[in-house]
Amino acid sequence: MSKYIGEIMLFTTAIIWGSGFVFSAISLDYLTPYQILAVRFSVGVLILSFIFYKRLRNIKKSTLLRGFILGFLLYLAFLLQTVGLQYTTPSKNAFITAINVVIVPFIALIMDKRKIDKFEMSGAFLAIIGIAFLSLQLSVGKINIGDLLTLGCAFGFAYQIYYTSKYVKDEDPILLTVVQMGVAALFAWIFVIGKGEIYFSLEWEGILSTLYLGVFSTTLAYCFQTMAQKYTSETKTAIILSTEALWGMVFSVLILSEVLTGRMIIGAILILLAIILAETKPDFFKRKAMEDI
Template sequence: MGKYIGEIMLFTTAIIWGSGFAFSAISLNYFTPYQILAVRFTIGVFILSLIFYQRLKNMKKSTIKRGFILGLLLYMAFLLQTVGLQYTTPSKNAFITAINVVIVPFIAFFMDKRKIDRFELSGAFLAIIGIAFLSLELSISEINLGDLLTLGCAFGFAYQIYYTAKYVKDEDPILLTVAQMGAAALFSWLFLFFKGEVEFALEWKGTLSVLYLGLFSTTLAYCFQTMAQKYTNETKTAIILSTEALWGMVFSIIILSEVLTGRMIVGAFLILTAIILAETKLDFLKGKSVKNIREIK
């Protein structure tokens, strides 16, 4: 039962992140990317601390240390993604970021010697192809600085997923999320002061959008991700979270009135196929084969 609860949480996280693309697009009209990161992580640590303040008494040094590592990885991933976006196209930025879904199983293999599941790996590559259909334009320009920075971002998110799976086995998921949010908020504000972007424009539309990112895309989503990774391995986590690209397409059509194309439909189909492949490992086909053999006998 825990396995299915974890996967439901991960799908919910992907849906929330998918909706966040539209709200990020709106909020960028009013705030700089660095201001958005600082606000969303600050909201995250504040809300979680307020709700679970009684649990904070049980915060261990190991939780703080591990949360600091996760927060650093999380912020560096967002920072590289944001800076990379200044030098490359949004479609390439989204696609290269999603490569983390393929990186994760190899990190687990090299770090823990964990056997790479061929169905999960196939699902990961299928997900990448599906995201390419959703994200990339028909013409792809040569590799530039932004692409390399975004690739660094993909590694950052991959390691964040890997270490979350590793740490959450021995830590309270809520406290680990609080520590992670606190560290990410700290790095966000330090970088914001370094950039000198401390003046905020308080327009209601932009403010509501960034509040949504803080409350849902950060607080709720990362809380769900950390809790869910107690029950699912890091590769399946990455594959399920990659569906944020699919949900991003859905919400862009609903909220931003984007037009649905045949390429988007193909991409959505490939991502869903990737999920089914990783989840079932073609058990239904194996069962059918066994049944047929018995009938022949």
């Protein structure tokens, strides 16, 4: 069981993020995107600091520096995604963001000269095709500034995944997450104040939905992601996290009564096949090679 602890944590993260689409939709009826980001990251850093305050006494300078880099990348990705959404469709925004799944292995190749695993790479492309079926409309239209900003967001998330895998090898994952959340919260509040969005709605539905995003989609999910990356590769991490789109569809159908279409079913099957390919195909061929010997 311990062999798959990283995968279990990442699947849990993807499920939580999938449910987050529903609560984000509810929160947006009461708060602006910038306010939501400020609240969710602030909730994250407050909860983690309260629970793990004893660990904070032993925080290292390297953790602060690396956490700052991760927090900057995290907020930059969310910011580009949020602004990009104002100029493009939600379906294109979701699809282009998910392209980070194929960017990650190339970052590792360029930065570390690491050989690309052909099965994980095939799984990554298969996941992208599946996400296209889930979210991308057939009438794609012309590329606009929103699409380009969202592509920048995909690179932001890809680098966040890459550097998390790199840093977590010799850092405390909890402290790394605390600093990351704190930095993201700092940037979020700078933008909220800069945009003059200092007045928040106090409607209970909006408060509870935003708190869900802060407690589960931010605090718990990013703790799981950071800890899980001690045990899994960057590419496998990106593939498993791409199932966020699949779980988003599931929760939208169950909670928001979205109509399930044939395209959604095809997309779900392709994403699941991508996971199976990345997780089991190499082992199958290794066993076959051993049998031939």
